[in-house]
Amino acid sequence: YSGGYNRGGLSPSPISEAVLLYSSTEKKPACPGLGLLYTLLASVFFSAAALLVKKIEGMHAIEISAIRCFFQMLFVMPAMIYYNTGFLGPRGMRIYLFFRGFLGSNAMILLYYAVLQMPLADATVIMFSNPVFTSLLAWIFLKERFTIWDVVFTMFTLTGVILIARPPFLFGGKLSGIEGDYTNHIKGTVAAFTGAIGAACTMVILRKIGKSVHYYLSVWYYAVLGLIECVIVLFILDEWTIPFCGWDRWTLMAIGLLGVAGQTFLTKALQIEKAGPVALMRTMDVVLAFILQFLFLNRKPTWWSLGGALCVISSTSGVAIRKWYNSTKNKS
Structure with missing residues (x-):
């Protein structure tokens, strides 16, 4: 979540956000493994x-984002x-909060x-690759190692x-397991x-x-700027649609509530557990995406998707384990 990345909802920022939200003031959990359960x-x-x-069905992604x-x-x-965080934040941090949102x-x-x-x-796997790019961008802009x-x-x-993408110039023109046409x-x-x-x-x-800056202030900028941007773009594209009565309206409300619940439990987890184990547990997002896709969308994953998911999970887990090891080594 997307997300965060993100990644309330699909968090567009999964592993690296977990590392960032970790507080140096650890609280011992009431029972072992509670943070991982969260x-x-x-x-x-x-x-x-x-x-x-x-x-x-029948709603633009931007309108769904606006409601979320x-x-x-x-x-x-x-x-x-x-x-008592305020709604604007410290003066020197507002520009960063704006771009974050x-x-x-x-x-x-x-x-x-x-x-x-x-x-x-497939969408979840690709979005889940963001921690690797975070390391690259941090090297370029923050001079990190x-x-x-x-x-x-x-x-x-x-x-x-x-x-996952399987471009035709590498895999040929006939591709199996594609949802809809290849252009989409x-x-x-x-x-x-x-x-x-x-x-x-x-x-x-x-x-x-x-x-x-308090975590909730960062989430506030994310929500406010996202809502403003979505509303403006929807007016430009003229894509406003009224959700159908019944299931669709309840679904849109549930998307918002599930996003908030996910953010809450992730925050609670990082208050009582180290960032490394939390980051590794977040790889369950990819596993759950494959399971839910099979159970509720009646879609079996292709071997290409599974291979791509294995590559991405291996790389993101490697990033998390290396950071966890380095932080433990520095403390010792």
């Missing part, structure tokens, strides 16, 4: 929201008032668009995306890949901000 619940909620996006942002504003506002909301819109254009699991392992992880990620599949792939890069940019900005 992370698993967050993955379930995010995946369920993505499935509901896939089930909606509206509900996120609605539920974050009381928390901001309770914690703008890029994060764009990543969410692109993810939702990708989900509507291609198989749910970029090792040979980061190069390997990047190559694995790109290989996974290629296996490529549109979805480009949208998910661009969304992953947008989510990675958001993570770099969050690293720049650090802990000087």
Whole structure:
């Protein structure tokens, strides 16, 4: 979540956001593994929201994103008032918060668009590659260390995306397992890949901000700017549609609620558990996407999709494990 990337909803920023939200003031959990249980619940909620996006028919991805942002504003506002965070943030941080909100909301819109254009699991896998690009962008803009392992992880990620996209000049003209026509599949792939890069940019900005801004304020900018952007674009495209009575309206409300629930459990997990284990547990998003796609959309994954997912999960897990190891080594 998308997301965050993100990644409330599909978080357009999954692993790297988990690393960023981790607080240095650890709280010991009431029982071992509680933080990982919270992370698993967050993955379930995010995946369920993505499935509901896939089930909606006749609505533009931007309108779905607008409704999701509206509900996120609605539920974050009381928390901001309770914690007295303010609505603008420190003067020196506002420009960073603006770009965090703008890029994060764009990543969410692109993810939702990708989900509507291609198989749910394929869109999730590509969007889940954002931690690898975060390392690359952090090396370029924040002068962070970029090792040979980061190069390997990047190559694995790109290989996974290629296996899912399966461009005709590499795989030939006849492709099996494509949802709809190949043009939509490529549109979805480009949208998910661009969304992953947008989510990675958001993570770099969050690293720049650090802990000087409350987490809820960052989410607030994400929701407000996303809503404003979606409304403007919808008026330009003239794509406003009134959801059908009954199931569709309840589904749109559920997408917003599931996104907020996912964000809440992920935050609680990071309050009591180290970022490394949480980041690794977030790989369940990809597994759940394949399971939900099979159970509710009656779609079996292709070997190409499974191979691409394996490449992406390996690279993102490698990033998480390396960061976890380095942080443990520095503390010792």
